[in-house]
Amino acid sequence: MSEPNPPRRPLATFLRPAVEADAPSVPQGEEASPPSVQPPAVDAVVAVDEGASAAPIAMVAEVASPPDSPAAAGTAQEPVFLRRHGTQSQPAPRWQWPLVLMLGLLLLLQVALADRAKLAAQATSRPWIAALCGVLRCTLPAWHEPSAFTMTSRDVRPVPGQAGALQVQASIRNDARWAQAWPSLRLSLSDADGRVIGTGVFAPADYMGNSTVATGSIEPGQSAQVAFHVREPAASTVAFSFEFL
Template sequence: MFVACPHCGFLVAAHGGTTLRCPRCGSPIDPKQAQPLPPAATAEPEAVAQADVAVETGTGTASEPAPEPAAVAVEKPRRKRGTHAPSFARLHAPAVVRATHWRSWLVVAGLALLLLVQVVLAQRDVLAADARWRPLVGSACTLLRCTIPAWREPAAFTMLQRSVQPKPGERGVLHVSASFRNDARWEQPWPTVMLTLSDMDGRQVGQRAFTPSDYLAQDRDGRIAPGQSATIQLDVVEPARQVVAFTFDFM
């Protein structure tokens, strides 16, 4: 028979009419005064009675059963994913590898830039003669303190005015006058002017090239700026009496 402790309600098994002591709170229990539980409550499973109720003998007190040891959760070893998994499925990003790749690309870019500079410096004369590359080569040489050859574009010289007339007071001498302008994008050296004389049949009777030293009194090694115009005047000996036409060409 089981009786309940009047103080804490703990169930204690009573055998006979001897006074019991509650193993939970230590209060005395008189089986005669305690109200016994109904038969349904005393018919609990054996496992519940052994776990929650301490058996009190007639001569002594039974100790409370020791609690069962708690189950220790054992973590299963996590399966290591292969290095061939997609980048979004990897647990740890290879930071060291990314840094190595970044340094490698930086070294490659530096070597490529150095090679480009060497090519530009070695071929600057050829590249400077191309209108597409000349601005880049000019900027590079300004930074690296190198020089590029002068721009030469004879076709960019435009003839503004020209005339060939006998010089007054001097027999057999022709006075040549010509005005031209530099329409190139860059400054050019003063051009060489080619004068060709023809007769009435269109046959060439005389030709001469005039260099800057022939028509410039000073600054013969200078350059003519873009959009700048100039006028030259020369005296030449008439090669024949039949001169009726003339042409100017820039070289």
């Protein structure tokens, strides 16, 4: 005796989606409730007015921005292309530096030429200002150092046949590093007690017979003879002294 064939399942049961197959079974006669959806968690600020009990509740939601968003990084960010090209300073052309150096040297040259008399009066700056004037063909004042003159010999005696007249003779030498103009001489006469009874200043034209020589200069190491006459202020003159000016 053969077993009865089992009842066949409808074709719709094989075509059901997998979701319905995994969904929990619902008893017959009851409707399936839709799945509940949980709202995203928000930080709510509730504003409650104590005076109005029936006022609606206002909820303000603060949504946190992702850390990689532009709002979290700051709204004042500068675009990258502006940071690279807009704020980068352009280098100065190379030809400007030689021009600036040349203008600076020209300014120093003008200052040196304008103050060459003052620079020539100093022992430290006279050599290079003299070399500069040798190239530019400018003139310098003669070196003036009275203390560098040395009197190698001197003599004061009465002039024969002239009462009260004295003849002064001396030999001077320039011991300076540079040529000097002929100095002025101060002669002082003293008595036996050391009191100065007479003094006089004599220019180069007074003790140098040749006026052309007097307006020149005396070279380093050069010696010269000077001679002139003076009037004796008193017969008690016994001493004399010289000073270069």
